[in-house]
Amino acid sequence: MMSWMVWTLPTALFFSSIAAMLAGMTVWEIVSPTIERKGFLPIATTRGDRLFIGLLSAAFIHLGVIGFTSLSIWIALAVSAVWLLVLMRWG
């Protein structure tokens, strides 16, 4: 019944990591609730907001690298991961 979804290992890993992130954020939120604060982004954000901004910009970084450069996708992944961490910490 699930065969029509044509799962592959990379996409399965992708969705599991997203699910793990959501679960992790929920647990973190229960353990220590977030406080809205203002970092280098122009708006005040909560932890969840920063994660969302980070993931969305990561998607666009990947698209840019894939579409308009011949760099490896792993470089895009590394850049995105660093950007996500920067955003979570100082955003």
Added chain:
Amino acid sequence: MNNKVSNNRAWLLVLPMLVLVAFSAIIPLMTVVNYSVQDVLGPNASFFTGTEWFKSMLNDSALQAAFVRQIAFSLVILAIQIPLGIGIALIMPKRGWQASAVLILITLPLLIPWNVVGSIWQIFTRGDIGLMGWGLRELGIDYNITRHSGDAWVTIVLMDVWHWTPLVAMLCYSGLRSIPEAYYQAARIDRASKWAVFRYIQLPKLTNVLVIAVLLRFMHSFMIYAEPFVLTGGGPGSSTTFLSQALTTMAVGQQDLGPSAAFSLIYFLVILLVSWVFYTTIMHMQKDKPPQGGA
């Protein structure tokens, strides 16, 4: 708004809705992601292609053109519909049977199935049997939406204005109705000009409804499909092929699941970005404003 209680059991109230929407939203989205990295030939025959489809879609000139066309279209209809809608709302009768009659008449175009809207305008603009096409031809104007891309564009914009301005007008109308009569009386005592009344009494009250109107109109114009498909079929050439149609042609017509899935995801990410910017702006506008009483 300010006196909400923190209560995680509220999730129970949200849960039924969540299950239904997730069923329709998440499973198809996951499938699209799976398609986008593979060459799907059949139910049990697919090959992993990695990021190839994304690369070719991002560099596809036809799709880039459709994207630019789409943005131009959305901006044009917003620039026409929002002022026109406000104007109509201002001159609509406020009470009595005329108010109800005008309301019902104005809502009409909103309740017509989208492909029927396309059919209505296709008939209306035909040179041989349509009033508008025939009338323009009698006036000596060479009007033909299947041959001149300019005519096709004007007609689609006209159709969308006809179809959706009522929504803007109705939203503004109910925004205007919520202004207490006392405000107008005060303005009359002050001998305020019509423009002053509009600028300082009516427009501020309209801001919130206008944000909703712009958001709804942007979203729907960005995924416009059925009306231009029936009216012009995307032609002449590809001059009125908008994003949704380019996508549907690829997915259904040519059965290219992989590329169209990759394209869908790019499309979705763009929409996600735009709606996030919109949403954040709205939320900040509401936060900055002092809380207003009911009304």
Added chain:
Amino acid sequence: MSYRLENTQQGEKYTTIFSRITPAQRRHRSARSRWRANCLLGVYLILMILPIYWLINMSLQTNSEILGSMTLWPQNLTFDNYIRIFTNSSWYMGYVNSMLYVAMNMLITICVALPAAYAFSRFTFIGDKHLFFWLLTNLMAPPAVFLLPYFQLYYSVGLFDTHIAVALAHCLFNIPLAIWILEGFMSSVPREIDETAYIDGYSFPRFFVKIFIPMIRSGIGVTLFFLFMFSWVELLLARTLTATNAQPIGMIMTRTSTASGIDWGTLAAAGVLTIIPGILVVYFVRNHIAKGFALGRT
């Protein structure tokens, strides 16, 4: 603000001293501007009605008259096109199918959206803002993105070509919309009402049904109007998820184009009939619309 006020007061002095406009003249002037507004509105309404009038006009003509000459109104009135639709089950079943799935969708949506909207308007909970945003993105996701997976999803769970499949698929955009509208209406009901009811010994379900829902009646009316509207007019998903048993009227209309050309008269008549349910729905909610089309927010 105060500056403007002074200015107008000076204007007042000025006009009272120098202008010779009598109150009667002023009334006359405002009557004239109202007349001008009515004219503009009339012109807009006529332009708006024209395409629909043309459809009705065509639906009352025979094909030979439509194609033969340009007539602004039917020369020899005929109801054949309508009779053809009402006597052929493959035609009128299209209307029945459309109405069935629209009604199912409205029922499902309102049942799950009411408690959810209440939760959003009264409580904060973990992830509430993100959940709300996620809902709105579904409102914005173009159905074209999801067409193929939808087909396969509903096919694999055995719901393909049933009314409930279309009703469920339309929930994708109707539930978020309903929550958005209802949340606005619910937020304008003061919290004190909830608390008083609980003190009076109401349980949550009883309070919700007996007190709260009647209070937001007009909001529910407006919501149902929107749900009807978006479910009734949508075709792309409805078309993809049905084949014969639950085919919507919009799809059946494409049958009018045959090898011998398009059957314009029947097409027009079918088009006119798709407008009628909409008129009925607006008629029923017209007073609520005037009250609360602004989605409860002002």
